[in-house]
Amino acid sequence: MTATTGPADSAERPQPLTIAQLAELAGVSTATVSKVVNGKSTVAPETRMLVEDLIRRHGYRRQKKRASAAPLIDLVFHELEGEYPMEIIKGVERVAQEHRLAVVLSELQGRHVPGRGWIEDVLSRRPAGVIAVFSGPTQTQRAQLATRDIPLVLVDPTGDPGHQVPSVGAGNWSGGLSATRHLLDLGHRRIAIITGPAHALSGRARLDGYRAALDAAGVPIHPDLIVEGDFNIDDGLEHARRLLALPDPPTAIFASNDAQAVGVYQAAGEAGLRIPQDLSVVGFDDLPMARWLIPSLTTIRQPLAEMAAAATTMLISLAQGEPLPRKRLELSTDLIVRKSTVPPRR
Missing domain, CATH: 3.40.50.2300 (Response regulator)
Incomplete structure (x- = not known):
């Protein structure tokens, strides 16, 4: 005797479900499921969540060949x-x-x-x-x-x-390591970093590379020299102003992208500091503007x-x-x- 599989057993199916099967499980019309599949907004949020959850759990099988892309x-x-x-x-x-x-x-x-x-x-x-x-x-x-x-x-x-x-x-971690190691090799010990936003994987990896370089060189990591930015010129300017106003300011700043480095240049100028004589700066990205800054920017080339x-x-x-x-x-x-x-x- 051959067993049959009804709608109630659809959750056990190893293969993806069709629109009709999804509609039966969700208790809605096939037109409603079709709207969800095609991204239409005219579906109640609760119904959309139900159908999308079924698709995530079971998969979706088209009954007709997909239209050409x-x-x-x-x-x-x-x-x-x-x-x-x-x-x-x-x-x-x-x-x-x-x-x-x-x-x-x-x-x-x-x-x-x-x-x-x-x-x-x-x-x-x-x-x-x-x-x-x-x-x-x-x-x-x-x-x-x-x-x-x-x-x-x-x-x-x-x-x-x-x-x-x-x-x-x-290679964000290795880039952060190289940037910091370059400054260490030059003799800098008060090295600040303006990071990317906390949610950005690349920014966190560059910060980890910075920390690793300092740790390997036996240089203490000072929390006051680590500030969180947002990968733009304005936060480079704002944070560099604060860093340069410290009682013991950094002799070098690692900006986590070239845009932040532009802000650092502006802050240094405001403070009457010369780059690189009074402050060394390293960026990250090697965008075309890095070559045209005065002085030209030492940076980590990211092959965008x-x-x-x-x-x-x-x-x-x-x-x-x-x-x-x-x-x-x-x-x-x-x-x-x-x-x-x-x-x-x-």
Whole structure:
């Protein structure tokens, strides 16, 4: 006798469920489930959460072949300011053009998590894939992308992307180590750091590299020389002012990105200090502006364009149904010594 499986046993099914099966489990219409799957906003929040939870637990199986993806890559930034986004765009465009794909830009106005309007727009466009830079969709949004077979790759993820989401980053810890070690080798001992925001994985890794370098050199870590920033010029200026006003100010500052370093230059000028004679400065990123600052900025080169190109190549492979050799790719960073660092004055 062959056993039959009814709706009540759907939770035991090893295979993903169809819209009809999800609707039966949720006690709603197939039209409602379809709206959730397609990111429509005209569904009650409680119903949406119920359906999305079922999709996460059971998976979703399309009964019809997926419509062809549009020849687009959705590229989303937390903000489009400064040279950092331009370096990423260059890398994405280089690979996208080779595959005759257009690039659509989205900005989250400083947020690191997209809102509902963003996911609805992406699902309606049906792109070949999504690249999220220093930001990332929520678990629910990731599930919505997955149900539409839209691959996702993260660049410079703000947090731990986990094992499921492919990502590309840089050697932030080794970069922080190299920057601090360079200053130590010059003879500096009062070395301050302006970090990135606490939620940013890259900022925490650069701080850990800074701490490791000081610890290896036997130099005490002074809490008053560690200040948390937000990767922009204004916080570099504000924190450098405070650091330089200390009774025993630092002889060197490691800014966790080049934008913060620009703020440090401004604060030094206000305090009547010369760079590098009175204050050495190291940045992070090696954006084009680093070469044009006066004096030119010693910094850690983060290969942003190469990171973006690698992420785009990964995305295209996923869109073509090809497996990735590895989900996490980390590119190396390099110390670029210019004119903003010298031994401290005795």
